[in-house]
Amino acid sequence: TDDLDTKPITQLTLEELLASDPNAVEGLVSRLYASFALTGPSGPGSSDIVSPDAGEGAFLRAIINLQDFTSDAMKNRWGDDGLDQLTTTSNWDRNNKFFRLFYDRAYYTIPQCNNFLQALDIADFPDEENIVAETRFLRALAYYNIIDVFGKGVLATELNFGQSDPLPEASRQELFDYIESELLAIEPVIRPTSNYGRANTYVVDMLLAKLYMNAEVYTGTPRWDDAATYVNKVINEGGYMLDSNFVRIFSSDNDSSPEVIFPLLAESLTSQSYGNTTYIVNGNLSADTMPLSQFGAAEGWTGHRATKSWYGLFGNSATELADSDDVRASLFWTDGHNFEMNDYREWTDGFPSTKFRNTASDGNGNPVSFSSTDFPFYRLSDAYLMYAELALRGASNTSMSDAVNYVNDVRTRSNASAITMSDLTLDFILDERARELNLEGQRRTDLIRFNKFTGGSYIWPWKGGTANGSAISDNYKLFPIPATAIQANPNLTQNPGY
């Protein structure tokens, strides 16, 4: 009988959804953006991807884990299955679940975008061209993360979506070309201004600039001039301004900051996740040594601390940090903590970073379990520092004098001393990027671009599994392709060294 065709009530088919909510397309787009901050659709304990722990499955959490904990600035002490290997940049293997979580999240976002692009073909919707461009941007952003972290993957698009035969492997060059062509195609189409939290021309430009900036790493061919083109566009046409208050960029009122180009949204009641800024704020707090309420948190997870590779750039002791005029030097909790990280598992070794907090920039805010602070995925001072780096690398359409000015704009905003042209070197830029941008998911990419990540020319606490740091092999510039991916798609091959 027809009873075999059972019908759900709380879930809808696409037709039912479009009929029931005139704003349904917005809700579908919202979902695609949310993939970068939320773990799932049914509360913070739900997960879009199948993983042992729902909270670990958010894109931002995966980015912090792989970009920051593997680098010089941030360490974690929990020792969760596979996390020590990130924190100590050692013993990486294809079964580490944190690599899989990143890979699987990227390849969750991509087919969700493909599925939506197919659905958009069914009927005409208002503002469709712009929505398609936004969707293609989000997909390109996911692919960008794949080539940055894993170097290769498969090229799944709306054209081959639904195919069940495993796709062929796509090389780093192929994915690079695809991302470039996608971004160049939507750049003239997407709107120049957008509602807060959504992509626009300058968000696309920022991703293009990042892509070209790291092109030498990704393809072997530098594209400094192209990077400068889009950095200039962001700086000159975007209308963004440095926030006069550095702390506001990482506070719960950062939605009013003029500096943020592309935020990942968080809201303590309506947008809860263990993988948005909650992971950064609560992870750096502990009731053992810190007053949680001062940072608007109800929970401290006793997890992350910075290392002297970061706060050492401001001074060589807690006292020196306290004496520093640089606002950025004040964003570490030093009471009860040791400057040196002799044991990364010991909470009191290393200073927790208080850069991200859940209070407003004026310090107000009730302690809650989930953060309301948006994550500044792209912001203007990053563009300024990119410009300075490009000037040093000799990109056309840049000047060293503008470069010095931009760097000083960034520094003086935080009461740091201004520099002169002679101070401005690539090494200085790398350090300034650390002072300014650490814990913002950029550090590993930066270190690799400066060729400081692998080898022994630059070491940091616990690099290579030793307290003082030791050299690591060059193959660590890429993560292993997760074993599950290769098992599920035999066309995929492992990265060298794993």
Next chain:
Amino acid sequence: TVTGTITDKANAMPLPGVNVIIKGTARGTATDFDGKYSIEVTEGETIVISYVGYTTQEIVFTGQSSINVALEEDASQLDEVVLIGYGSVKKEDATGSVDVVSSKDFNKGAIVSTDQLLNGKAAGVRITTAGGSPDAAPNIRIRGGSSLNAQNNPLIVIDGVPIGNDNPAGVSNPLTLVNPNDIESFSILKDASATAIYGSRASNGVIIITTKKGTSGAPKYTFSTDYSVSSVGDGLDVMTGSEYTRFIQEYHPTRVDQLGVPAGSIVSNESVSQTLNGRDIYSTNWRDAITRRATTSNTNFSARANLFDKIPFRGSVGYTYAEGVVKNDNYERLTMSVKLSPKLLNDNLKIDLNAKSIFAFKNAIDAGGAIGAALAFDPTKPVFDRSSDNRFGGYYLTTFDDNNTFRRILQSNPLAQLEQRERPENVYRFLGNVELDYTMPFLPELRAVVNLGLDASGSKIEERFTENSFQTYQFDSNNTDINTNFLFNPGVNYRENQQITNTTLDGFLQYTKVLTDSFIDKYDIQAGYSYQNFKNDGNQDRFQYNLNSGQRERVVNPANPNFRYYNVLNLQSYFTRGNISILDRYLFTASFRADASSLFTKENRWGYFPSAALAWQINEEAFLEDSKVFNALKLRLGWGETGQQDITGVVGFYPSIPLFLAGDANSQYFPNSSLYSAQPFNPNLTWEKTTTFNVGLDFDLFNRGLISGSFDIYKRNTTDLLAQAPVPPGQALTNSFIDNIGETESEGFELNLNITPIDNDNLTVSLGGNISYNNTEVTDLNGLTTINAGGTLRGTGADLLRHAVGEQAGSAYVFKQVYDAQGNPIPNAFVDLNGDNQITDDDRYYTQVAPNWTYGFNLNVNYKNWDLSSSFRGQIGGNVYNFAQLNYGWTDSATFSSQNNLTNVLNFYDGSANPVIENVNGNIQFSDYYLEDATFLRCDNIALGYRFSDLIKDGSLRVYGAVTNPFLITDYSGEDPENFGGIDRNFYPRPTVYTLGVNIDF
């Protein structure tokens, strides 16, 4: 003429309806309701007295004035009628592997749920309860289970109604919803030829439960009542207050000032064991604080009668009150049942009507939380603090003060956890069916049978907190006075209402022909249709605390305002079966079934499941006709396919179609729109298929009943296995989804043996036992080598178990621990199994969790009016992960959770834990150090009874005493090796129970 009374030897009750015939003649009669008969007989003739289920007796008439006979139940069971699905068959004619466990074999003692009657009694059936709570979930595996992510529980059919796999909300054990006193027998169908007729849900075997029937004789009444007392032993060896004080002084001297409480700071009548540096040190046994001596009582009354001399009737009422040994774990149940089995229209229409109503009232405690908290709580702290400034209703809590909140709770008092919260979970269930069995008067060979069943339940759950419950303790952010900025939120914290409506309709036609003087003596053929619909419709009220005021408020979810869930599963089937009996000794059965499931798309919906079997009654052959050894000898060969489709536990009820789910109120992103997620689905899903080959031998040797039993050997292959596995990246709407991948292979054997070495009028001694071997191995995962199988350990997302090709499903994936010369483990030192000079995941190996061998045995002695029964069961092999060692068996664990409090640890001074393990960082949690051999032998129960046969006219009274779970023999060092998931964590202890009871038949 001779007269006499025929009684049941076991209880001296008269047996009505017994056949009394004179051998070699047509003369015969039957006993009346009082078991009396009268028959013409001449000297030298032989009187044959026979009754179904009893051993036939022959007595030569030598002029006796009366002949009274006490018939004995046939221990060999070979004459029993067994239910096989859409019909029944005499055990001796059965072609499949079927075990029958009937009331005389049931476990005795404190029985609250029906599965307890059966545990250890049937070969190849492993029942592992989730612990000692009265409503603990039983995990039942017949021959090990063959699925990975699909349902592995057997199909349970109660009086013709197949029970859904979705338990009503608030019910952990669906078998508590039948009164154990109403059960007459279990038929356990194990091989495919027996189960195939149940096709769609039978891959993991079938348990058919039959309740007791009415009588065709005089009214009979049974009253029984029992009273039990339960208690638990000491459990894990965590430290006492004084041991712990010594431990902290030696291992964590900087934390000594956190022991106990500041002298005089609290009011308690518990005694202070010592005062140290101005602090009062208590010595609290937290396990004792949360457990109790628990009582259980059962009272049942049943009546059997023949209403209007036409309608056999049985009715029963039962009441159970059961306390768990953990405080406030209370369970109360009222059951009522009615069974009517009239025959109408010249006996052509047989009607069987069953109605059961059950009301269950449970207070669902957070047992795991309280048990874990009791293990961890600092033993130098008191249970109570009656001082006037205690906010928490007089319970001591570990708190600390910071500059914003005065008294932040660090460690929750396990007793307060149990006593400050109540969670009534009330369930009403109706289970009923009516079966009409009509024999065509114009063609008596043809029957039409229709069965209509309804399984409906309503659940109501509410969670409430008391006035000062620490679990509702919140701070008001708008109040800056730390002395008054707190509040409690007593009252309702959760509600759930649920209606389950499961309906069944079966109908079939059966043609049976008995031939005489023919090569074929008998054949039958049947064909029918089955419809099952399972509907589960419920809603929840969820609450959260306001982030500013700390007040509890209802969660409003615009997309689904009352958190409704609505799950429907529909199954429909056509089936046919034929039986042929040739030359009275060769029996053939073949069946074929087509099944459709709503979980799959139209194209993939139907699965087809054939089976065939042959039985050869060897003892009927001429060469054994005069054998004194073989009373019965039957060889069975069976083959068949069965299906599995129940993946609802993993992917819900609509896994094959594209759907969108609205985000919850707390999972929104853009402020002014909803959030809709495309849900993963797999349109290609279809039936998982299991093929079973079974060879069995039933035997009854020497004097009837001396040695009888059965031996089965089987091989089972499951293909198109429904398993959750990684999908090719980027090509589905998530990273891992259910699909038909891979294969498992099982093989094993089962032996049932019953021996009755002594059997005379005064003394009967019988021994029964079973042993079974099963090994289920994953043989293919469609290109994958391993998939995660859960088993969370410490920290986030650390799973112990994997399904790996070449290994037992759900094996532990571990490192091999390295030990020093003294035998102490070296933390994080593992054997480099692959010899590549580094320790990576490749050095892990698989070791099984589930045992291959399970066994049970029982000894029963009847001496005059005394009866003694005992039963034992156990397993050989298998591993259990000692989670307490991982959580409390390292010296830093005392100070791990926070610098502001201490937690208890296992005893490092008596070898219960090894102090060389200071912390459990790194991969040590995946060390095989924590896996221990789970071999055990448990004495399930010992019962001794005495029957007063003369105390009541026409009746009897039996009193008995029993002890359940008196002892357990094992080398395992944790709480209990009998563990289903393989990880022994915060286990609810299985109590030892002493029972006194009385049965009165009149």
